[in-house]
Amino acid sequence: NAGVTQTPKFQVLKTGQSMTLQCAQDMNHEYMSWYRQDPGMGLRLIHYSVGAGITDQGEVPNGYNVSRSTTEDFPLRLLSAAPSQTSVYFCASSISGVNSPLHFGNGTRLTVT
Amino acid sequence: TQLLEQSPQFLSIQEGENLTVYCNSSSVFSSLQWYRQEPGEGPVLLVTVVTGGEVKKLKRLTFQFGDARKDSSLHITAAQPGDTGLYLCAGSLYNNNDMRFGAGTRLTVKP
Numbered sequence: 001n002a003g004v005t006q007t008p009k010f011q012v013l014k015t016g017q018s019m020t021l022q023c024a025q026d027m028n029h030e031y032m033s034w035y036r037q038d039p040g041m042g043l044r045l046i047h048y049s050v051g052a053g054i055t056d057q058g059e060v061p062n063g064y065n066v067s068r069s070t071t072e073d074f075p076l077r078l079l080s081a082a083p084s085q086t087s088v089y090f091c092a093s094s095i096s097g098v099n100s101p102l103h104f105g106n107g108t109r110l111t112v113t
Numbered sequence: 114t115q116l117l118e119q120s121p122q123f124l125s126i127q128e129g130e131n132l133t134v135y136c137n138s139s140s141v142f143s144s145l146q147w148y149r150q151e152p153g154e155g156p157v158l159l160v161t162v163v164t165g166g167e168v169k170k171l172k173r174l175t176f177q178f179g180d181a182r183k184d185s186s187l188h189i190t191a192a193q194p195g196d197t198g199l200y201l202c203a204g205s206l207y208n209n210n211d212m213r214f215g216a217g218t219r220l221t222v223k224p
Binding site: 004031033035040041042043044045048050056058059090092097098099101102103104105106107 | 115119122143144148153154157161203205209210211214215216
């Protein structure tokens with residue numbers, strides 16, 4: 001099994017550009033989430049989804065949109081990139097929510113200039 | 114202010130030494146998880162603790178969940194260079210579907 005797949009691995013954007021970070025899982029997990037990781041701040045939750053058609057905000061949702069049209073996919077959209085969004089982004093999934101183990105992708109390193 | 118405070122932030126020790134890292138909060142959690150992360154990769158789950166006072170052992174690693182379900186510790190016995198990595202604790206609050214992480218303890222074990 002591929003597990004959780006994130007694309008791209010690296011991305012450079014100019015301020016104001018938009019892009020979508022892709023996340024797909026092949027484990028039929030109901031729960032999916034997006035985190036950003038910054039030095040000294042650990043992983044901060046951006047958005048999460050408990051199932052197809054359902055999304056909710058996490059700790060730092062501003063500047064990001066998500067949708068969950070299928071169980072497998074959970075894309076993260078940056079509508080107008082800002083330098084403060086420079087970070088490493090991780091997608092994670094679990095079989096049934098936060099009391100189940102989270103399976104992480106290998107991350108997308110985003111730089112906004 | 115982070116929901117989960119981890120200490121120490123950095124730890125550098127010699128092979129064979131013992132160490133303990135801590136994860137503390139003023140909030141009560143339904144469960145706590147410990148993850149290890151290596152450079153360029155996502156975190157990987159080590160253990161989940163669910164019951165207050167619970168102790169779990171994974172070879173040389175011992176995990177404890179506080180009686181009040183607000184804190185946890187990770188003790189490593191006879192550390193090895195392969196234990197090097199970033200150790201993260203994560204917790205979910207009751208009636209909540211989001212998992213919050215601490216900032217992590219970066220452990221380096223020198224041969």
